[in-house]
Amino acid sequence: MEKPTHTSVSLGLLANVCSSIAIILINKWIYTQYGFPNVTLTCIHLFVTxxxxxxCERADVFQSKHLPLKKMLPLALTFCGFVAFTNLSLETNTVGTYQIMKTMTTPCIIIIQERFYARSFSTQVKLTMIPIAIGVFLNSFYDVKFNLLGIIYASLGVFVTSLYQVWVGEKQHEFQVNSMQLLYYQAPLSSAMLFVVIPFVEPDVWSFHGALGEWPIHVIGMVLLSGVVAFMVNLSIFWVIGNTSAVTYNMVGHLKFCLTVVLGFLLFHDPISMLQLLGILLTLSGVILYTHIKLKEQKSMAVKLPMSTKE
Structure with missing residues (x-):
């Protein structure tokens, strides 16, 4: 695969940040105003994707590539597991506890990649997680309550999410495919799996507001808009992980968390304290520091490669 330029990476990251924040705000409206079923909405997102x-494939935007179904099933399954355990974690934990546990995804990804995929990360990169973890903790300090079941669900969610994100990058390199080619296979598989489990986890879905045809038209419109934005989110996630790394994607996730809190304050008038502002600043400092270190390491590698070629 062709190596992306700094400009294309920046645009890809920007697209992911913008689309992710947009879908969070749209979904928040759908959930808070109408209590729309979560797993059903995720299934719709994947179907629209x-x-x-x-x-896009029919319009020759990309060429589909045959991938072995047997090797794609684990990726689709981990996505469903990520959705299920994330929802269970949110259901059994406070938002603060959920956010703190979620910060463990980045170190979990590093452990998986170092242990099983022979990847290495510098000490400097690992140290950037300290201000991020402290920042998230300060942001969620007043909403932290631990319980055994919630911790189990959150821990399983962290592990499955980490595995899914690692595999998104590894499968693209293993099959030598781009983000669209890989998602072309994974999205329908995951959508079908979620569709099968919906009657068990959300049995009242078809009686929501009486029947599917009786849902308010503006709600259906917002759900479809959410699906279109989800298409952009899913595509940008695969692109970012495939062209950078799962760790970089998680760092962008921390940035999105900060922006979402700020936008929640500006748009929905969610309360925000000085402690939360301090937490946001610490989290942002960790993300900026990570970006600085990665750019420095990339420049160092670019200098070493020509020298080794001459030798």
Whole structure:
């Protein structure tokens, strides 16, 4: 695969940040105003993503590539596990506890990649997680309550999410495919799996507001808009991980967390304290420090490569 330029990486990260924040705000409206079922909405997101990719493939935006179904099933399963355990974690934990546990995803990814994929991370990169973890803790300090079941669900969610994100990058390199080609297979598989479990986890979904046809038209419109934005989110996630790394994607996730808190304050008038502001600043400092270190390491590698070629 062709190596992306700094400009394309920046644009990819920007697209992911903008689309992710947009879908959070849209979904928050859907959930708070109408209590729309979570797993059903995720299934709709993946179905719309599948349709979007099919349309792109037909329009020759990309060429589909045959991938072995047996090797794609684990990726689809871990996505469903990530959705299930994330929802269970949110259901059994406070938002503060959920956010703190979520910060463990980055170190978990590093452990998996170092232990099983022979990847290495500098001490400087690992140290950037300290201000991020402290920042998230300060932001969530007044909403932290631990319980055994919640910790179990959150821990499983961290592990499955980490595994999923690692595999998104590894599968792209293993099969030598781009983000669209990989998502073209994964989205329909995950959508079908979630569709099968919906009757068990959300049995009242079809009686929501009486029947599917009786849902308010503006709610259906917002759900479809959410699906279109989800298509952009899913595509940008695969692109960012495939062209950078799962760790970089997680660092961008911390940035999105900070921006979401600020936008929640500006748009929904969610309360924000001085302690939360301090937490946001610490988290942002960790993300900026990580970016600085990674750029420095990339420049160092770029200098070493020509020298080794001459030798």
């Amino acid at each position: 599948s349709l979007g990719l099919f349309a």
